[in-house]
Amino acid sequence: MSTILDNAMLGLGVAFQPYNLAFCFLGVFLGTILGVIPGIGVLVSISLLFPITFHVEPVAALVLLAGIYYGTTYGGSTSAILLNVPGTPSSAVACLDGHPMAQKGRAATALFMTTVASFFGGSVGIIMLMGFSPVIAASAVQFGSAEYFALMVLGLIAASTIASGSMLKGIAMVLIGILMGLVGSDVYTGTLRFTFGQMALFEGISIIALAMGIFGVTEVIHSVLNIKKAGEANHDLSFRAMLPTRQEMRDSWMPMIRGSMIGSFFGALPGTGGLIAAYMSYATEKRVGKTETFGKGAIQGVTGPESANNAADQTAFIPTLTLGIPGSPTMAIILGVLIIHGIEPGPMVVVNQPDLFWGLVMSFWVGNLMLLILNIPMVGLWVRLLRIPFHLMYPAILMFIVMGVLTTYNDEIQVWVVLICGAFGYLLRYLGMQAAPLILGFVLGPMMEEHFRRTLLLNGGDFTAFAGSAISQVCLGVSALLLVYGLFVTYRTRLRTVQAQRSVSSRNSQV
């Protein structure tokens, strides 16, 4: 216990350095803005700001990107409540009861309570992160290549089974991502692979150009014609209007506690995350709550899910920082920052660089406190942001993408890489394929290959070595179960679609 306190103090020292404090503020501030604006999700936000992290210290870089990450979750619920358009995907649940509350003239209270719930959930998440990370890191130090390979397989399969609609599509995207990650020179032999003589590819496809193209450019192309017109009403957002009634307070406590627990659990699992946690919490409250008002502005339907997705945001860092295995594409990008700064992700980060790890974790406290302040007195400012039409914003977003890549590499070749990734990303989107598993595969690909080859090398080509320890066996076993589950779900939905098509066609033939 005392070591946790020592570490926390160490981390606070790092987090309170003015330099890091400034980047923390910048991160949560930008995160809130980008979260409020529909059409710019967390991935686009992080990709846009990624190049800045090149110019700063690794701790500040992580603090900044993490701040953007959980900041967007706070901001995302604002547009969900006021416009019924989730600013980020994970705040989709906030629309269900948050928007009806706004329609009943309780917008200010809804915004206030989501912020309180977000802060509560975030705090529980950080406590979990502080408690579990050192334990997991300590046991992970003994993991060998076979264990890591198994963990990565589990992470990738979980991400493609649970998160995306079709398991096979998700797996295909992960595999394409792995192959893209292999571009460049091979670690063992220096052989240049899949570079086709292009100098720009010798060091691999840049994760910045890839993320900017596949998320940023794709999102702009998609949103130009699809963004919903903001139908706004004037809400009384004074502080007096924000205060919840005594009954609302009483109704919110238990949902917040349950939501934080659900969120902490799903956040740490690979493949799940804020959105799933929020839905789980909503479903739980609906079952537990004794009111008939769900969907019509029940406060429980706002506070539960909001604490769940914020708790999930924080615990998502557990596998990323302790094992070096990201559970979501956002975490994959955060991991990319570590790699770019020459830090090998894994348990050694927690052990050998406590200032970095604990500095980052404690900055979450600082950031969440800042968000509390940013979101309660300043909410009126964000609401005004919602009035900026998208057609004024997307050319500026494009400029940030292109200039960001250009200034990072000082080479316009990388702008072409962004262009190609953007075209590819839009094609994927058109075909109904999700780009998120691709980025996970891309980041994990080179590491997987290394562990794969090392395991074979050390064991004389014996494949049973991959299941040599209990941890590997559990990971591979769970992966296999997930595959079976995924196939079962696909089969069931296929039956449903066939039945639906039959009933539609029979109805059509009757007409």
Add this chain to the structure above:
Amino acid sequence: MRSIWSKDVATAVLIIVLGVAVLLYAQGHYKFGSFRSPGPGLFPVLVSGVLAVVGVGLLIQALMQGTAPEDVRFAWRPFILILGAIAVFAVTYPVTGVAPSVFLMVIISSYSDNKLPLKNKVLLASIVTVIAVVLFTMILGVRLPVIAGVW
């Protein structure tokens, strides 16, 4: 009779082609080695092989599922104009420097939805160009030619 060519079928075929192409390329160009001492070709061959198999699975699934309603239309206009604007930037930047190429890029991209009259497009492009120059060359201090040969 419905056509068997749905979007899902096309996707599956593309994935199979991609998997097989990468497999053949990797096998032809990189040393496979053996399982005892894996070469640079081993992992790519395995991964692309699995990709092709997954593609076959997707094809079976797509053929059994029948045509799903095609909900997403391909947004040709923004697709061409946005990517075109980026390409114009990449071509003009080495010749003209940052300011003219950002200006051109914004003008071209704003034709994607064409919601602004030309006068406002020019105004928007000017503002975005100023932001780009001030933020990247002045605040972040990156050394880039603002206007080639002049600044």
